[in-house]
């Protein structure tokens with residue numbers, strides 16, 4: 001979830017600085033790139049060597065030495081998030097007052113990245129009106145405060161002021177990135193639902209797709225700020241707002257709508273269960289029953305995904321679906337290759353809780369290098385998050 005995210009970790013002088021050691025390990029394990037800045041007094045609690053070894057980056061402490069000057073503006077712009085953990089009472093007061101007597105504060109004042117703070121102090125300091133005033137002040141600047149815990153404090157007393165645990169901080173960061181509108185300005189095209197191929201005015205050939213999976217994917221993209229166009233076959237499922245819906249019935253209508261909306265789409269996800277065949281002739285009048293055996297001639301529909309794969313440019317990402325009953329992996333991989341797409345989501349009809357109509361799904365996602373990401377059975381909404389996360393990590397969208 002934090003893959004490729006750039007975290008600038010500010011460590012201030014507090015007994016709780018040891019928690020920053022565990023925090024860096026968690027962040028790096030989650031795929032984040034971490035750079036550490038310490039206040040001079042933080043060195044009294046944890047050695048910079050520990051932080052540089054764990055983060056695999058040089059630790060910066062001073063604004064300048066005899067020969068060089070740390071470019072605080074560049075560092076502040078490099079970060080996706082500036083995380084100050086632990087935040088001491090002293091640094092908090094300086095942040096609230098706009099002081100700038102060390103590198104961490106210079107970066108704080110010049111950073112364009114969102115700032116998250118994890119305070120750590122004794123209960124009496126925490127509840128002092130000046131601390132609370134300073135907290136409210138930095139909140140009014142737009143900084144986020146991760147709540148302190150209640151428990152044993154460095155003084156030996158019990159109470160409020162304990163620094164949040166590294167796992168809790170990680171969770172806050174993950175939620176932050178999930179809720180941030182990281183897809184703002186991106187155009188997303190999603191198809192969902194079945195198609196109905198008309199035989200005559202009252203009959204059609206269809207399939208059991210409900211549209212749930214594709215709609216959940218469209219909603220997840222939209223929640224992350226994407227500009228989503230959903231091309232939707234006949235479906236009873238309600239779609240969230242802010243999604244541009246194009247209703248279609250047949251594979252041919254879906255084909256035309258897809259071609260009309262593909263140019264400019266950064267990401268395309270073909271979750272629709274498109275009919276592979278349609279009646280060769282459409283009868284404008286209702287067909288009356290006659291012989292015991294009735295032959296219906298079918299012809300191939302256009303393969304939409306294949307067509308989009310032929311047209312795609314190097315910046316566009318296309319994701320297809322494969323619903324298989326046998327030889328699942330090889331069939332999915334050959335679709336990925338033949339249709340020239342980037343990722344394929346496989347669901348097997350052999351798996352319980354997967355496929356059409358259910359509220360849950362169980363999928364594997366393959367890329368061009370045959371790498372497989374496997375996800376356990378879960379709700380289609382949660383699978384939609386997994387699929388969108390995987391797409392975002394692919395090529396670092």
Ligand code: CTP
Pocket residue numbers: 251270271272273274275276301302303304305306319320321322323335
């Ligand atoms: N698809 C499409 N146009 C079609 C048929 C399928 O765009 N006419 C897309 C589906 O939306 C899905 C992917 O192709 O993303 C795989 O569809 P599937 O029916 O499983 O595979 P097919 O290529 O049709 O092959 P087969 O039916 O032989 O399994």
